[in-house]
Amino acid sequence: MAVLVAGVVMAGLARQSARNVLQQSLAAQADVIAGQVDERGLGPRAAGLGRVAQVVRGQGIVVVLNLPKRGIQSNDPRSTQAATAAGLGDAGGAQRISAQVQVDGSDYLVEARGLSDASGFALVEPVHLAAGTWRILVRNILLALGTGLLVAALAGALLGRLLGRPLRRTADVAAAMRQGRRDLRAPVEGPVEVAEVAAAVNELSIALQHSEARQREFLLSVSHELRTPLAAVHGFAESLADGVATDPRHAGQVIQQESQRLDRLVSDLLDLARIGADQFQLDLARVDLRETLAAGAEVWRVRCDRQGVRFRLDLPPVPAVTTTDPRRIRQVLDGLAENALRVTPAGAQLTLSLTRLQNAVQLQVRDGGPGLAPEDYAVAFRPGVLNQKYRGRRPVGSGIGLALAHGLVTRLGGTLAAGPAPEGGAAFTITLPAT
Template sequence: MTRGRGISLRTRILAATVAVALIAVLVTAVAALQLVRSVDTSAARDALSAQVARLANAKPAARDAIIGGLSQLDDAGTLVSTVSRGGVVSGSAQVPRRVVVQLLAGHVVSTTVRVGGSSYLLEGRPDAQGGGVVALQDVGTVRAITPTVLGRLLLALAIGFVVAVVAAFFVARVLAGPLVDLAGAAGRMAKGERNVALRPSRIAEVTDLETALGALDQALVHSEGRQREFLLSISHELRTPLTAIRGYAEALGDGVVPPEQVAQVGKTLEAESNRLTAFTNDLLALARLEADDFPLEPSRVDVGGVLAAAAEAWRGAATSGGVAVQSTAASGSLLVTTDAARLRQVVDGLIENALRVSPPGSSVMLAARREGSEVIVEVADGGPGLSADDAAHAFERGLLRERYRDVRPVGTGLGLSIAARLVERMGGRISAGSDRAGGGGSGAASGAVFRISIPG
């Protein structure tokens, strides 16, 4: 099932930033509305309180004149009344009884009351005559300024929101741009382009991605170069026996081969056919090893017994070449749970490789010992050995073959790669070197050593 491309990172960043800005604007607007209303009410109450205090401290005649003048301005929302020592209310303001009682008791009153279905701010102050002055202001007139102030505030917030959206657009481009470039570079690499130039970024995480992608690019260049060299080598090796087979087949078909040479031609054809078979078998083995359903049949296996059987099987071929094959096993249990046939296949491949490079008079040593929970198997030859770089890359397909094909006997270039993959499939490890940690005997000390670690 093909998945859709999904939403781009740039769109996500833009949407997230816009959403955050919108939430911030809404929260600020709500908080500002409450703050403006609170400030308006507080300011109106302070002004009303100051006015009532001045009236309470004024002389009765002057106070009455002022109150009479204010009575003409009832439409402004401010009402003023006086309370006599006897509790009689005079003026335009309706004063609740509880306020009268508090004033006669000498208390300052500051509250909000409902009169005629409207809310009023009420401020009351006792006077020197034992009564008091009360002023009421309609809350509606107090809050009449709020919409104007709030409108201007919302306009400012809207401008800020627009600025935030524009800034978010550019931020999204700045943040997502390098990733878009990396995606494009990865796409070009996927199409086969190599050594893709990457534009440096100042974002640390993007720089990490660029470094990883650059390393992948170089690894692909190296790997594909190795594969190209390997394929060229294999094609050359296949072409050589095929050319020989075709040439002799044409000669036989044309009847130009003398009768006394037919047997020799037949042996040549057999030898070249065997070379082709070896290459084909190795290639098929590698293909099977890389398949997910590669079969293994684990059981309890005596590693010492596997080495002894392998040494006996190869002793005849080794003797004909003047090479001795010896097998030693340390005391104690060398039982492991693994596939006996696959383990023998690995050992056989290493012995064949060792016999190829071991000169007459030398030895191929097989040894096994236990180290903790693992059993160590060593196959050491008496050949020219391996350099440090050889050992590091010994299991890469065809590498050693390309290096030494004109120097010493070599195989198909696939054997060590097959051995490494078999050991990996069995859950073990394999390494190459020129030193033996636990082997014995003589004649192989200067050669190569292949060491296998098998979990017990």
């Protein structure tokens, strides 16, 4: 495209350059003729000017005269019109006129010279290139265009090969990733932009590999959590169906408890899937969190007593008011307390505390269990991470609860952080803006 545009521009410039050369040649001849005319006008030298006119007529040039009382005249009407259009009638007093005019669709070059007695003359030449000259010009332009197109094609082919090879390899890697391959890497080579694309595809492949690995681990932990209550339900249901259950009431209670556990697990999974969606329901209201914490403490005090765990509730003396969803806050507290009680041994302490800060309120669930390693705090809220690490070493849940709690608190405009607790175990801190 650039070569073609250059060719069009080149043709126009060549044509204009040819006109300029003809104009300059015509102007030089007009200056020579004007120098041969007597200062008193055309009269004494008119015959000599006529001989000059005969000479230049052989070059395709017409001499148009502007004589006093006789006006503009020549032996070519079109040349007379061109000279008139260029302003020969107003030329006088050694005035010079250079113009390009059009008469009946034809272009003419005009060089007019004024004389001291309000007379003057003009040299008029039609603008045309000889057939041979025009063919040479067109041939040269086409040769330049052909050379430019050939160079452009070679450069384009070389550049396309340079860019296309690494891009094709990157595309092949992307196609393999679409089929499920995660072990391939695109070669980071070629121009900077192409290398950046390959590096981005490689980073995407690594990220997908890690994400899918986490998903598999999460599914494994969820499957493990589902298998235990399902096995209990299946076993006791079989014993009831076969009539071999020694205590049908106890079997029914176990089935009920395990089905409730399954229901909670499924509900947590659904909440975790919906928490990022716009339709996730929140019922916001101004709440004094002292009341929410006190209501939850009644339940957890009883459960701690059953397991021999000491329970403590710390409430501030002043209201701790915030705008939040009390049902979701209670859900988060119950989930954190459930995890804490699971790992707290008999005789240790589980603490629920509420603190009123200047512009925020803080709720904490602290336990006296084995705690977490320092590197666990940063990944504690990723689904299934702690379950994968501590399964078989201590009582663990599905790994969904912490992820769900983090998502809920974030959706409510707060933060949830993990850290060490003064009781010796782990502390989970919820921070919400105060109202």
